[in-house]
Amino acid sequence: xxxxxxxxxxxxxxxxxxxxxxxxxxxxxxxxxxxxxxxxxxxxxxxxxxxxxxxxxxxxxxxxxxxxxxxxxxxxxxxxxxxxxxxxxxxxxxxxxxxxxxxxxxxxxxxxxxxxxxxxxxxxxxxxxxxxxxxxxxxxxxxxxxxxxxxxxxxxxxxxxxxxxxxxxxxxxxxxxxxxxxxxxxxxxxxxxxxxxxxxxxxxxxxxxxxxxxxxxxxxxxxxxx
Amino acid sequence: xxxxxxxxxxxxxxxxxxxxxxxxxxxxxxxxxxxxxxxxxxxxxxxxxxxxxxxxxxxxxxxxxxxxxxxxxxxxxxxxxxxxxxxxxxxxxxxxxxxxxxxxxxxxxxxxxxxxxxxxxxxxxxxxxxxxxxxxxx
Numbered sequence: 001x002x003x004x005x006x007x008x009x010x011x012x013x014x015x016x017x018x019x020x021x022x023x024x025x026x027x028x029x030x031x032x033x034x035x036x037x038x039x040x041x042x043x044x045x046x047x048x049x050x051x052x053x054x055x056x057x058x059x060x061x062x063x064x065x066x067x068x069x070x071x072x073x074x075x076x077x078x079x080x081x082x083x084x085x086x087x088x089x090x091x092x093x094x095x096x097x098x099x100x101x102x103x104x105x106x107x108x109x110x111x112x113x114x115x116x117x118x119x120x121x122x123x124x125x126x127x128x129x130x131x132x133x134x135x136x137x138x139x140x141x142x143x144x145x146x147x148x149x150x151x152x153x154x155x156x157x158x159x160x161x162x163x164x165x166x167x168x169x170x171x172x173x174x175x176x177x178x179x180x181x182x183x184x185x186x187x188x189x190x191x192x193x194x195x196x197x198x199x200x201x202x203x204x205x206x207x208x209x210x211x212x213x214x215x216x217x218x219x220x221x222x223x224x225x226x
Numbered sequence: 227x228x229x230x231x232x233x234x235x236x237x238x239x240x241x242x243x244x245x246x247x248x249x250x251x252x253x254x255x256x257x258x259x260x261x262x263x264x265x266x267x268x269x270x271x272x273x274x275x276x277x278x279x280x281x282x283x284x285x286x287x288x289x290x291x292x293x294x295x296x297x298x299x300x301x302x303x304x305x306x307x308x309x310x311x312x313x314x315x316x317x318x319x320x321x322x323x324x325x326x327x328x329x330x331x332x333x334x335x336x337x338x339x340x341x342x343x344x345x346x347x348x349x350x351x352x353x354x355x356x357x358x359x360x361x362x363x364x
Contacts, residue, residue, distance in 0.1 A: 005272075019283050052258075052259035053259050053260065053261065053264070055259075056251075056259050056260055056264045057263060057264050057267075058277075060264050060267040060268060060271070061267050064267070064271055064320060065270065065271055065274070065353055066265055067359060068271075068278070068357065069356055069360055070276060072357060072361040073360055076360075077359070100351075116304055141292040162331070162334070163331050163334045163335060164331035164332070166256065166331055166334065166335035167256040167257075167261065167334070167338065168256070168258075168260055168333055169255065169256050169257055169261075169336055171261070172255045172256040172338060172342070173256065173338070175261065176255070176256070176261070176262075176337075176338040176341050176342055177322065177334060177338055179336075180309070180320040180341065181320065183341070183345065184302075184305050184306065184309065184341075186345075187262075187301065187302050187305055187344065187345050187348050187349075188302055189242065190348055190349055190352050191298060191302045191348050191352070192299070192351035193298065193352060194298050194348070194351060194355050194356075195298065196358055197352075197355055197356060198295065198298075198359075213264040
């Protein structure tokens, strides 16, 4: 049997077991640790797909920082889940239907790892070879620079690309260069989240807390209007 | 955790290496796996580890809140600044090839590294802020 397939099935079984354990376990600290374990398994899956950058992020963010942040939140909330014997049938139905629709949607996708899938032919080869046509816009000055450097980069996988072999990691080339705008505004989103956090969770002084208390007691404006 | 000897000693030994590994991941972003986001998270986690072991107050002494707030904006400013520098040197926004006139291909790599540092600084500052807000302040 194909060893990659075997590895994938093992990982899937482990992940399903972990996910079920996260849902069923009552102790929230245990659930948080299991989520970290789930992230580590997910990093192995990315690793198996040769998506090293994603695996790296999953291990650092999913298994590392977010686990610590969740534990930090647990200090405030307590580690016991509130007992709620009720079964939420409509919600279960909604989730099952949504999942079924999503699985139905995957039937139209090309098989996993199919080299003739459309996604591997539209644009991707140019980005992988790093010959998208950036340098052509700069004119002859660039070209001479390329040629003078081609000798140094000849030992790399592709010394004749737009970066003269300086950027072997094509993920970074796409993120930081070809899609530089996207990454800049992604950073802006992270920055905005951080600023919002600073503004929202600023330690409330006495006056602010009193004001908030008054606002909560006040009746809804819609009821006063007529 | 302040009284436990094992986390203190292990943490003290580990933190410098983690602090070094973060910039390594950012700088080598265009050579191997990694980049600004991952490196920033690693940098941030070094400070979080310090705060976990020695307490948020000690961590505040090493890295004051004002410094973190400045770093928060400095990262995105560095990113946009590299873009504007490209404009000033006669290219288009975020065109790194004009940064070094004699060697455009190397300039692309340089611009990418600078931009990745911008991402990393902002991400690290946000991670530290997140942890401090959740763990430190009530």
